Amino acid sequence: MVFLSFKSKDTSKNFTNHLSTALNQAGFPTFEGGDHEESRRGEEINLELPNKAIQESKMCIIVFSQTYASSSWCLDQLVAILEHKMKFACMILPIFHHVDPSNLRKHKEILEKH
Template sequence: MTKNWTGGEISPSLLKAIEQSKLSVIIFSKNYASSKWCLDELEKILESKEKNGQIVIPVFYHVDPSNVRKQCGSYALFPKHWQLIFQGNKDKRQKWKAALTEAANLSSWDSVNFMSEAQLVKRVVQDILLKLNRASQEGFNFKDLVGIDKHIVKIESLLQIGSLNVCIVGIWGMGGIGKTTIADVVFTKLASIFESYCFAASVREQVERFGLNYL
């Protein structure tokens, strides 16, 4: 049995997109390993993970993770057919094998654990939002904001996270004391726990720009 290899070289624009991405989701399907293009892309994603700290989330869609990890079943890289294509370039095949093993060992999602595809997609999206929010918090140096901690704690307590009530909290004070900064920090910390969210900075300027009344 041999594989029907598909896919050409990855375009420079896609390589650049992978390098600049904060997070990649890899969908391991039954025929994933039959595509040279997919395997090259996987190798590039894991290279970006190593060099740039990119977040990688594998999803196993009707595929046994152990098959990916051990390169068996539909993920077997058959030496005979591989040699015909790459003319004995064992280095390339070993890189693919290492990439598949590494990806399969990462924290992942398996479709077999969900009743429906909708549930799987919902959990993956939640995971993406959580990881991106955590990454944005790590990139934000809260320690430079002297004396802000107590204000953040106060705002979080007023928001009553987990309550079924609709809650609106206003931050009042003279200009320049850090109201927007406090709101930005709280938003960054809590945004991922909501299904949708938006941070509208400089509301007064935006309203006045369109000639509306600001209350």
């Protein structure tokens, strides 16, 4: 199984849907862990299902978009993915969707100062 982590508002109607469809058609079942935070306001977030899917995945694809890090749902998934990688060496593929990877380095420098 391939786990997809993404910010729904940024990518679900275009890039992520096409990626998921292509992976499924190629014989790689996917679990979409998009945040859908707009539909969850006021509800207690249950990470059990995505965490189970992450643990069962051989590969995790993280679609970093402009607002990915603004979602606590996405960040919780990212932590679970990295913990899974440390324990079971699953493959992680980062995709930068309309984001320059060098922008992440700049944020790291800012965070290190604090």
